[in-house]
Amino acid sequence: MSSDIRIEHVTKVYSSNGRSLKAVDDISMEINDSEFICIVGPSGCGKSTLLRMIAGLEPVSSGEILMGGKKITSPSPEIGFVFQEYTLFPWRTVGKNVEFGLELKRVPPQERERVVAKYLDMVGLSRFKDSYPHQLSGGMRQRTAIARTLAVNPKILLMDEPFGALDAQTRNILQEQLLDIWHKEKKKVLFVTHNVDEAVFLADKVVVMTARPGRIKEIIDIEIPRPRERTETEVNKVRNVILKSLFEEVQKLSDH
Incomplete structure (x- = not known):
């Protein structure tokens, strides 16, 4: 059965103190097998809210989100x-x-060991299996978090600015590692970022959102073959198109 994700006319409204605030407005899109999609948009446009609704961590106010034709209403190991x-x-x-998610799924100990070894190797952390998080750098901690998420074999990987707190060099290394993992694992990835360079380097498609309430302004297909050179002309062209689109939205915020 297809595990494609369909987002159909999804709106999210928050209420507080008798006032309502529309965070996301009438979003429709599809995420198909093995697609790597990045979402960019001005701060506060509902990017993270959209991700949390897809994850089943936050209810939609109207519309629906479907995975393989079934409505997502709560968190699932498949996400x-x-x-x-x-x-x-x-x-x-x-x-x-x-190993944590595998324990929850009651995977037998031997199989857990095999899966943990596989994913630690994939993120280059086999030698640190017995280390504790406080002994690791930020990049290594994030690689551990990615390995933990992949170990339970989800159908889609949702990533909310996962490299946002890292220095530029570590960020670039992790982007390349993530693409390598994505290529091997053939997962769908939906990746929220503030960094347009990151989006152009990683994605098959970049979804540009409007200022709040967040709507889809445009979806830009990136047909540049991988591996991409960060400084090549085509990459710069696409980057400039996205930056121009985002600048228009940021201008709207400052006009209010």
Whole structure:
């Protein structure tokens, strides 16, 4: 059965103190097999809210989100989420953090060991299996979080600015590692970022959102072959198109 994700006319309204605030307005899009999609937009335009609704962490106000034709209403092991904060258990080693979801699924110990070894190897952390999160750099912690999410074999990987807190060099290395993992694992990835360079380097498609309430302004297909050179002419062209589109939205905010 197809595990494609369909977002159909999704709106999110928050209410507080008798006032309502529309965060996301009438969003419709599809995420098909093995697609890598990045979402960019001005601060506060509902990018993270959209991701949380797809993850089943937040209810939609209207519309629906479907996976394989079934409505998403709650979190599921089929939907993996990597947050900007590393969200590791400080009292567990790297290996035990990666193993956590497998324990919840009652996977037998031998199989857990095999899966943990596979994903630690994939993110280059085999030697740190017995280390604790406080002994790792930020980049290594985020690689542990990615390995933990992949270990339960989700159908889609949702990533909310996962490299936002890292220095530029570490960020570039992790982007390349993520593409390598994506290529091997053939997962769907939906990746929220503020960084247009990152979006153009990673994505098959970039979804540009409007200023709040967040709507889809345009979807830009990136047909530049991989591996992409960050400084090549085609990359710069696409980057400039996206930056221009975003600048228009930021201008709207400052006009209000």
